[in-house]
Amino acid sequence: MTVRIAVFLTVAMLQLAVLGQMIWRHETTLRQGETYLFRVDPVDPIHLFRGRYLDLDVTPTTAPFDRPFHELSDTWVYVPLSTDDEGFATLGTVSATRPSDGDYLRARARWQVEDEIQLEMPFDRYYLREDLAKPAPGVLRDDRHRMWVEVKVKDGRAVPSAFLIDGRAVEDVIRESIKQPMTTP
Amino acid sequence: MMNRSAHISWLLDELDELVTAGVMPGETADRIREHYGTPVDGTSVSLRSVFFAVLGSLLIGGGIILLIAHNWSEFGRGSRTVLALAPLILAQMLTFWVLRQRATQTAWREGVGIGLTLMLAASLALIGQTYQVPGDLYGFLGTWMLLTLPLLYVLDSLGTAIFYLVGIVWWTLAAPDHASSALYFLFLAAAIPYLLKRRHALLDWLVAIGVVIVWIPVTSEVAEDHWVSSFALLFSSMALMPGEKQWWRAPIRGVGMVGLVGWALLVTVSGVWDDAIYEAVPWLVRLTALLIVIAQVVITIMRCRARSERCWVDLVVMVFSPLVMISWLWSQSAGLFPWPLLFTLYVAALGLTMMMDGFQRTDTTRASGGLAILTLLVLTRFIDSDLSLIVRGLAFVVVGLGFLVANHLLNRRLNRRGETS
Numbered sequence: 001m002t003v004r005i006a007v008f009l010t011v012a013m014l015q016l017a018v019l020g021q022m023i024w025r026h027e028t029t030l031r032q033g034e035t036y037l038f039r040v041d042p043v044d045p046i047h048l049f050r051g052r053y054l055d056l057d058v059t060p061t062t063a064p065f066d067r068p069f070h071e072l073s074d075t076w077v078y079v080p081l082s083t084d085d086e087g088f089a090t091l092g093t094v095s096a097t098r099p100s101d102g103d104y105l106r107a108r109a110r111w112q113v114e115d116e117i118q119l120e121m122p123f124d125r126y127y128l129r130e131d132l133a134k135p136a137p138g139v140l141r142d143d144r145h146r147m148w149v150e151v152k153v154k155d156g157r158a159v160p161s162a163f164l165i166d167g168r169a170v171e172d173v174i175r176e177s178i179k180q181p182m183t184t185p
Numbered sequence: 186m187m188n189r190s191a192h193i194s195w196l197l198d199e200l201d202e203l204v205t206a207g208v209m210p211g212e213t214a215d216r217i218r219e220h221y222g223t224p225v226d227g228t229s230v231s232l233r234s235v236f237f238a239v240l241g242s243l244l245i246g247g248g249i250i251l252l253i254a255h256n257w258s259e260f261g262r263g264s265r266t267v268l269a270l271a272p273l274i275l276a277q278m279l280t281f282w283v284l285r286q287r288a289t290q291t292a293w294r295e296g297v298g299i300g301l302t303l304m305l306a307a308s309l310a311l312i313g314q315t316y317q318v319p320g321d322l323y324g325f326l327g328t329w330m331l332l333t334l335p336l337l338y339v340l341d342s343l344g345t346a347i348f349y350l351v352g353i354v355w356w357t358l359a360a361p362d363h364a365s366s367a368l369y370f371l372f373l374a375a376a377i378p379y380l381l382k383r384r385h386a387l388l389d390w391l392v393a394i395g396v397v398i399v400w401i402p403v404t405s406e407v408a409e410d411h412w413v414s415s416f417a418l419l420f421s422s423m424a425l426m427p428g429e430k431q432w433w434r435a436p437i438r439g440v441g442m443v444g445l446v447g448w449a450l451l452v453t454v455s456g457v458w459d460d461a462i463y464e465a466v467p468w469l470v471r472l473t474a475l476l477i478v479i480a481q482v483v484i485t486i487m488r489c490r491a492r493s494e495r496c497w498v499d500l501v502v503m504v505f506s507p508l509v510m511i512s513w514l515w516s517q518s519a520g521l522f523p524w525p526l527l528f529t530l531y532v533a534a535l536g537l538t539m540m541m542d543g544f545q546r547t548d549t550t551r552a553s554g555g556l557a558i559l560t561l562l563v564l565t566r567f568i569d570s571d572l573s574l575i576v577r578g579l580a581f582v583v584v585g586l587g588f589l590v591a592n593h594l595l596n597r598r599l600n601r602r603g604e605t606s
Binding site: 027124 | 201255262266269270273274277280281284285288305308309312314315316317318319328332335336338339340361
């Protein structure tokens with residue numbers, strides 16, 4: 001019986017360690033990561049365990065690559081990040097190896113169309129509180145607004161830190177729209 | 186007043202503490218356990234309490250997951266991180282207490298087993314929500330199942346095992362590519378020692394159905410155009426699994442046998458053979474298939490030498506996958522042989538063997554099984570064929586008469602045996 005308890009304690013520690021490592025990895029990215037902005041076109045689905053979220057349809061999701069797809073030995077690729085004149089993120093040439101300097105994303109390569117690789121972005125959702133998520137589609141469908149997601153990037157990992165509508169937090173905009181109908185921006 | 190079994194389970198619960206306190210040596214405690222065995226605290230009582238424990242923990246676990254799905258964004262990241270670990274730590278503490286104090290009681294072990302499994306999912310989900318982790322169902326289920334696996338062995342809870350066996354099938358179906366889906370067998374292999382120890386029919390059913398479900402994604406990458414052969418190999422291997430119980434009482438063999446009959450009937454349809462186009466198979470896959478066939482032959486021969494009741498039927502089952510594989514490869518080059526006819530004969534042989542075997546052993550279920558296979562063959566072959574209504578009608582009459590005669594003969598044998606004994 002004591003062996004069983006010792007094994008259980010080890011398993012319990014292992015469970016906590018795995019979860020702790022997940023928390024630590026994301027927390028350091030959020031705290032120490034560089035900020036990049038991606039334009040988005042969100043929709044609103046629901047997750048069985050995690051509740052409501054905005055499905056982030058971000059741009060860009062393709063990056064240049066002028067050699068044949070099979071030269072990427074793995075589907076995991078590295079994409080350098082930079083910023084355009086308006087302050088939004090742009091993607092550099094896809095590479096199979098980790099860049100030695102500068103920020104980059106680690107993402108899965110899906111397929112190639114001519115000289116562009118379609119990527120599966122390492123972030124694709126933004127969770128909203130249940131009561132805010134319900135009126136969200138009304139606000140999001142209003143195409144007079146510009147929407148983008150703020151992403152923190154560190155060592156290839158990317159964690160969304162805010163969802164912004166015309167520079168304001170989505171939560172605030174939705175709260176306001178519940179109180180009064182949206183006005184022209 | 187407590188009944189006797191309650192006293193026994195109280196005593197067994199106390200043993201660990203008595204040993205720790207030095208009141209009695211561990212050896213004595215073991216002998217007391219051996220003497221009383223597993224506490225027989227009344228199956229009806231324990232069944233009811235197990236039922237309520239399972240239902241209770243499922244409801245609480247489900248409720249906590251719904252609470253999490255509300256997404257308490259006003260709590261801030263720090264408190265949500267603490268919240269994410271809280272349900273897991275609570276469930277772990279409860280499990281620890283149960284292992285120390287109530288380890289012999291099934292209801293408690295089932296309750297905390299299911300509770301801890303669900304709280305693992307809840308904690309993973311809450312971390313995913315807090316940090317906007319991408320919708321990677323494959324990663325989520327994989328982590329969940331890996332962390333659940335050791336609980337099977339530590340807690341010996343049927344509920345946890347059910348979650349695990351269903352979870353790994355779900356995980357396999359969510360796999361991004363077919364190569365990763367083959368990892369299903371690693372996850373399954375990791376649970377096999379537990380399944381062998383536990384020997385529960387429900388778990389066997391889940392394994393049997395799970396393997397058949399994942400077989401499509403697992404084999405589609407390596408042998409897509411050989412699907413007829415790959416399923417023949419799967420079903421015959423399942424049907425040849427060890428065990429002296431009759432196959433309809435052993436889920437893995439039962440599913441294998443039913444699948445094999447269905448598959449054998451399928452390859453009597455000529456259209457299936459038109460699909461046979463040449464596709465190279467990696468040598469590793471060929472080698473694996475060959476090794477499986479050799480294992481099947483060896484096992485069957487050993488079984489016959491040990492004079493197992495299963496010998497005759499197993500011999501016919503054993504022939505199935507080599508026959509399918511050779512025919513499939515051959516049809517790709519030659520294609521002129523009447524394959525449907527060959528397999529019509531095969532199904533007839535399988536049905537007849539089972540029926541005759543049933544007769545010889547005066548085993549009505551086995552004999553009826555054989556008859557059922559023959560009937561299915563006649564139904565599918567004659568409905569499918571171009572033969573005239575007269576021929577088909579006559580065939581049905583003949584099979585029907587055969588049934589009546591077989592039934593009569595079997596009853597007479599049974600009666601005679603009844604008289605002699």
